[in-house]
Amino acid sequence: MTSPYEKTALLSSAYFPPVQWMQKLHRYGKITVEAHDNFTKQTYRNRCLIATANGVQALTVPIERYEGTKCPMRDIRISDHGSWRHLHWNALVSAYGESPFFIYYEDDIRPFFERRWDYLFDFNMETTLKLCELLDVEPNITVTDHYVDADAADIDDFRDAIRPKHPLPDPDFTPKPYYQVHNLRQGFQPNMSALDLLFNEGPEGVLHL
Structure with a gap:
C-alpha cells in the first residue's frame, strides 16, 4: 500500500482550515490546493468553526455576489459587508x-x-501558510492552474470530503482529543479550526495532526 507521504492530497481552499485539513498538509508528501473548482456555500472555503463557551460557532467570510449560478473559487471576492473582520476577531478573543x-x-x-x-482564495492561502508556520508544519504546496481530474492513482481527492456538514468517510483521520479551554462545560469539540489547536496546545499542536 502506498503511504500518504508518497502521494498527493488534493484539497479545496479553506479559511483557517480545520484540523483534518491541516493533518493532510502534515502527512502527505505533496499538497495541491484547488483554485478552479466552483465556490460552494456552507463549506470551509469561507467558513471556520471555533469552540466557544456556548458550543461550536461558525465564522463566515462574506463574499460579493457573482453573475450566474457558478463562479471559480479563484475569482471569489471578499465583501466588506457587516464589519465581519471586527466580529470574527472579537469572537476569537472571547473564545480563546x-x-x-x-x-x-x-x-x-x-x-x-x-x-x-x-x-478569498488569496486570503485563505495566507491564513494557511501562517498556521503552517506557527504549528511547525512544512508542506510541499502547489496551487492548481486548471481544474484537476483526480483519477490519477497517486492523488487522494479531499476537495468535497472535508466539509462542515455531512463529511465523507476518512479512515486516516480520527480526531485526537486535546485540551480545550471550554472542555469542562462543553466537552471536547473535534475538528475545529486549527486555530483552536494552536491557541490551546501551542507548539505541541503538531503532535495532534
Missing part, C-alpha cells in the same frame, strides 16, 4: 482569550482581521 497560548499568537493572527484582501 483565556486559552494557554492565545497571548503568544494573537499578534500573528490579528493582522488577518485588520488588513483587506480582495480575493
Whole structure:
C-alpha cells in the first residue's frame, strides 16, 4: 500500500482550515490546493468553526455576489459587508482569550482581521501558510492552474470530503482529543479550526495532526 507521504492530497481552499485539513498538509508528501473548482456555500472555503463557551460557532467570510449560478473559487471576492473582520476577531478573543497560548499568537493572527484582501482564495492561502508556520508544519504546496481530474492513482481527492456538514468517510483521520479551554462545560469539540489547536496546545499542536 502506498503511504500518504508518497502521494498527493488534493484539497479545496479553506479559511483557517480545520484540523483534518491541516493533518493532510502534515502527512502527505505533496499538497495541491484547488483554485478552479466552483465556490460552494456552507463549506470551509469561507467558513471556520471555533469552540466557544456556548458550543461550536461558525465564522463566515462574506463574499460579493457573482453573475450566474457558478463562479471559480479563484475569482471569489471578499465583501466588506457587516464589519465581519471586527466580529470574527472579537469572537476569537472571547473564545480563546483565556486559552494557554492565545497571548503568544494573537499578534500573528490579528493582522488577518485588520488588513483587506480582495480575493478569498488569496486570503485563505495566507491564513494557511501562517498556521503552517506557527504549528511547525512544512508542506510541499502547489496551487492548481486548471481544474484537476483526480483519477490519477497517486492523488487522494479531499476537495468535497472535508466539509462542515455531512463529511465523507476518512479512515486516516480520527480526531485526537486535546485540551480545550471550554472542555469542562462543553466537552471536547473535534475538528475545529486549527486555530483552536494552536491557541490551546501551542507548539505541541503538531503532535495532534
